[in-house]
Amino acid sequence: MKRTPLRLRYLRFDLRSHLARRQLAQFTLLGAGLWVLHTFLLGDHSIIALQKLRSERQELTTSLLATQTTIDSLQTIAGRLENDPVFIERLAREEYLMLRPGERQYLFVPVPESERDAILSGAEPGAATPE
Incomplete structure (x- = not known):
């Protein structure tokens, strides 16, 4: 052809x-x-965006659990404040330094490390220590 x-x-x-x-x-x-x-x-529904959303959801879940724990403990304290006189007395003594009539309260002041050795040896605080 x-x-x-x-x-x-x-x-x-x-x-x-x-x-x-x-x-x-x-x-x-x-x-x-x-x-x-x-x-x-x-895009809006990309793998990267979905991973960010999963991470944010995990953080929010953790925060929610911490908040729920705080709420539960505060509700427990509120219930004890309404019904437990021993708890109220302990709270008044510790937080507000309240006393019963006739009681004495002793407050201990923390001493700085630099003055502690001088006080224990009987010298005046702030005085020069012999070396």
């Missing part, structure tokens, strides 16, 4: 059409790949 110029033009056109379809398919795949990449890595 002999090829004629008309046949060559037809084959050339077919080759161009094939290349054009192939190029269109490549651009379509590239566009779809970029869209998938954007959706999974950069």
Whole structure:
């Protein structure tokens, strides 16, 4: 079978059409790949955003548990303040330094380390120590 110029033009056109379809398919795949990449890595529902939301949820759960523990302990103290006279008395003595009639209270003042040795040896606080 002999090829004629008309046949060559037809084959050339077919080759161009094939290349054009192939190029269109490549651009379509590239566009779809970029869209998938954007959706999974950069979008509102991306993997990174979901990981941040999971981390934030974990922090909020931890904070909620700590707050619930605090609320429970405060409710326990409130219940004891309403019903437990021994607890009220202990709180009044410790927090407000209250006394019963006829009692004496002794307050101990902390002594700085630098003066402690001088006091224990019987010397005046602040006096020079012999070396």
